[in-house]
Amino acid sequence: MIGGGVVRLAKDLIQYNEMLRALARREVASMYVGSFLGFFWTFIQPAVMILVFWFVFSVGFKAKPMNDVPFVVWLTAAMAPWFVFSAIVTSATTVILQYAHLIKKTVFPSQILVVVKILSNLVGHGAFVVLLIVLIFCNGMPFSVYYLQSLYYLFCLLVLASGIGWLISSVNVYARDVSQLVPVIVQVGFWATPIFWDLSIMPESIRFWLKLNPFCYIVQGYRDSFIYFVPFWQHGLETLYFWTVAFLFLLTGGWVFAKLKPQFADVL
């Protein structure tokens, strides 16, 4: 049964939660081990990126505010989810290979690895969101409880990323082409998603097609939560569509992973 893979994965996450957290902590720590600034790098990287955006677009190009919102704030609100999503997807692609020594030599639940990547990347996302809020504050924009709605969209993002992660991480074990292909798709995805541009500038006729990209929903959602304060239930149809796609990915990913997993140790 196709859904069985996902149910079992969910059970494993509970069973192995201690190992999961230990591995995620290790992932985060290994990014900074041996560096002097350590954890500060989590903030430095997005901060510099935002600074560059601000300088290039607001100072350099004199980009007009988007619907009365400073361009840099408007951009950062969309960059935040994209940044973590692309990080999860790219790192999940090779995660099975990265942990090959454990999969081959110990009894190891490889299905939790994608979640390890998700958890470890969430740290950077937290930093990004904190900077976004600082930026909003600096621009004198209002605070709102709608900020909390971003957690819902984050959840959407994680479900989508898990499905995709399980799918590509397991297929990549057999066809390493995936690890070459994924960065390309991520690159294209960045420009195909309304991050640097707004849906409203597109002609009505192609807007429908652009909304088929499930990540469009998440990016719009982050802006709704931090800038426009629009609740998600106002996008009923989009919500329904997103969850359909996300569940399709989750089911396919879980099924493919469960199907390929028994042979991992043979191939690695």
Added chain:
Amino acid sequence: MSRNYADIAIAANRVTKSYRLYARNSDRIRETFHPFRKIYHRPFTALNDVSFSIRKGESVGIIGKNGSGKSTLLQILCGVLQPTSGHVQATGRISALLELGAGFNPEFTGRENVYLSATIMGLPKEYVDRNIEKIFAFADIGEYVDQPVKLYSSGMYVRLAFATAISVEPEILIVDEALAVGDIFFQQKCVAHMKEMQKKATIVFVTHDMHSVTNLCQRVILLDSGRIVFDGEPLDGVSQYTKLVHNEWQQENKATDEGGSCVADPAAPQLTVADHVDGWIAVSKEDRGGALEIKILKVRITDADNMIKDTVIKGDEVVVQLIVEASRQVDNLIVGYTVKDRIGNAIFGENTCSSLPDDFSVAGGTALISYRFVWPEVYPDTYTMTLGIGEGNDPFVHKIHCWAHNIVSIAALVPDKGVHGIFNNPITSCEVHSLHPR
């Protein structure tokens, strides 16, 4: 099989593992998802219909030549690999030492690595908290525990890894050649620890060290080309194993003899098929030295019952048989042997001239000569024997006609005790006198 399933720790039932060899890696995906289950692979069988059951508390050694399927079997027993058909049932918490330090990251400290490895092995953090000092004490790496593992010497690395791995108190311990780490003292500590574990746990281990097999196991399973060819007493198993290795070695030698384009040695003895079965070893031109008026053609080592001998323990009678060809009548015949260790040190030896009062002679033509000696208690190792024939009646001055150098190998086992040097020299008496009574 036993009717009482409660006693069984591991039961393997008709386990077969075949690998699928694909021309391309992508064929594997194509096959997995092919709507009509088209076959893209060539099968290779690593394990073939292997069945056994291991009782709780038993210590079982798995031996076999390289590529016989030992490690595959271990991986299946602990669940890393899935068998192609058949199934394995294990009752109890398994700890597997397939590779030491598999979860170690060189950038992190010893302490951090111990915690992570332990988590991967399924130990709760509190358990590690309680045991970490014991682990460090066992690994004996001193203040290095808080240094990154990349600064460790390779010995320290494996010691820490080993100490971590055995800190789990498993009900079933599966070990793949992991005992051979560290210096002699650490190895002794490991063996002592294994013996301690044997009291509580079921142990399955793979090794090439025949000495530790006979020392640690109650039972041996011998694999050859993925099948169980022997399952029983360790000493018998080791002897079977040496036969296997020996036969292969002989066949290889024979193959190179036939395949080689060197000029045929007219005097080279022809081995018949029956000879192979009887364990005769042909002595080639290169293995011979001496005046060669008498040539050793074939040799074999048997026990008193004429059975081929590949393994010996102290007190065994070893019968050396030579088939020789003499170019003339020789009186005052001397035969002898030297036993050398693997680096070529002569450990012991003797000849008939200095051990026996009798005179021997051989007429021209071929003859069968056999002589015997009793194997002394020497360090467990694989030894080679050099066999010789000569002429004379002085132990020091005699003519050597033929040496067959390093012609036979024999594995010496010391099943129930340690040998403290090349040989043991018993202590003859012991007294204790109290000097300053309290």
